[in-house]
């Protein structure tokens with residue numbers, strides 16, 4: 001049995017195994033499970049491991065079970081120091097410390113010592129694990145990891161530290177000037193981003209919606225292409241994104257941005273437009289957990305650009321880094337304030353943690369000033385850590401003008417400015433609408449939410465071609481915060497579909513019909529479909545119903561509905577699933593009662609999916625609470641990257 005993988009273990013657990021068998025400390029863990037902190041799998045995992053190892057010390061069982069539970073909630077590790085002071089909700093610090101004291105663990109230090117002496121835990125002092133220490137868990141300081149996740153984090157950390165301390169390249173300042181001829185009193189952060197990213201083999205360009213991430217990176221690619229063309233060394237550039245939809249958007253926006261470049265046809269031609277998903281790039285073999293490309297079989301490229309990096313989880317980032325050839329450049333684009341990846345980790349957030357205020361080390365700021373003729377030196381900060389060299393934040397949105405509410409609302413929500421959020425919602429902006437639920441309302445206003453699809457049904461009625469239909473469908477989206485309940489995506493979808501049925505648009509909601517819109521919920525390599533891909537059902541030339549999916553080159557493939565196995569109707573989708581997509585108009589539906597998923601990041605992500613019009617359906621109290629709630633994910637990256645200046 002592979003104890004290193006929680007999922008392997010889950011699959012191999014005998015369902016009849018009693019979690020309580022032979023484990024003397026069952027009362028303690030049972031209590032934590034009863035309070036909702038642990039899942040059955042967390043207990044089973046650690047209890048079985050402990051039995052195999054002949055260990056039964058409660059402080060070990062508790063720490064292991066918590067490590068597993070926290071991983072399930074998206075954390076890379078647990079921090080015993082935090083848990084010691086403030087255990088998860090449902091258990092008080094007093095209860096925890098009393099329980100541990102009964103096992104002679106009287107302080108945080110003695111808890112860590114007890115764990116270090118377990119055969120199940122390797123202790124790491126310098127980021128490495130002692131040779132031959134084949135333990136399922138690793139303790140680094142007060143952070144406890146599952147071994148595999150510790151390895152992923154180390155892989156990413158070592159790469160980031162090496163790349164941000166690399167000997168800088170010398171970008172061509174004349175070319176940079178040519179790409180950014182306009183002058184302004186303010187610092188042009190796009191120009192700085194290009195100079196910065198061209199200087200190192202790893203870079204992150206982060207920015208909110210419409211801050212010009214694609215425009216900037218296209219200029220960066222142009223600079224790299226022009227420089228290497230001058231040296232007679234053509235570059236192999238690849239573009240990728242975490243989902244098919246995000247890849248299709250990247251393809252489209254790079255192609256648009258290229259058209260406006262003040263450069264020769266040859267240079268433009270050398271910049272690719274075609275983006276693929278990360279899974280496809282790495283050579284996904286769906287039956288196996290390892291990708292085709294890795295350290296021993298690296299990707300064949302010189303430059304890799306990855307968009308929508310907020311959606312990339314830690315294991316994927318580690319595998320991507322593992323597959324990078326040593327000489328290649330990695331450029332990451334994303335909005336650090338968006339929701340983190342569905343799976344464990346928040347790599348973009350962790351890497352760019354202090355980006356707002358850290359700016360650059362003085363020598364680096366001076367170098368950027370010289371390269372760009374922008375006054376970057378005013379942002380010199382002797383306390384900035386080495387990673388800050390690799391990061392640039394685009395600070396100005398070109399999409400939202402001074403009269404637009406979406407930009408202001410997004411900004412207020414992002415900074416947790418409750419007053420600002422409420423005043424934006426109440427200010428009658430032409431692009432922001434707020435629908436406060438009525439006292440005692442128990443169901444969402446389905447008719448109002450569904451109205452946004454009128455243009456789509458008209459296009460279906462006119463049997464417009466699939467490309468036009470797709471465009472109309474993508475212009476509006478209902479987003480929900482939660483999955484379950486009357487305000488959750490499942491019932492909202494059902495009610496919207498039933499509403500269309502009552503209006504005669506849907507002949508029978510239980511079968512396939514022209515206009516049915518679905519989202520794939522599981523990767524299917526055989527069909528070339530990825531989790532999150534959207535398909536629209538329409539007849540083909542011989543009047544057979546097919547479900548049409550957009551490919552990353554913008555073409556469409558029609559599949560027989562019977563070939564699809566895992567999908568759901570998508571007249572509404574969760575905010576989580578909407579990451580990587582944008583719509584002209586968005587209706588965001590909040591539940592009626594407080595929920596832990598209502599966070600600043602979730603609402604910010606919902607708002608920033610809308611390009612032209614954003615409607616919020618939710619109570620002020622929930623919006624205010626969300627603005628003050630941040631998602632926190634434990635990982636060692638922030639401390640390792642940001643606390644050693």
Ligand SMILES: Nc1ncnc2c1ncn2[C@@H]1O[C@H](COP(=O)(O)OP(=O)(O)OP(=O)(O)O)[C@@H](O)[C@H]1O
Pocket residue numbers: 190207208209210211212213214215216253257398399582
């Ligand atoms: N420096 C600039 N001056 C004027 N307009 C700009 C500038 N940079 C970008 N834009 C325009 O702003 C819009 C958004 O730019 P772009 O698509 O590059 O931003 P983005 O950050 O990639 O957006 P998204 O939120 O879609 O990811 C585009 O219409 C682009 O042409």
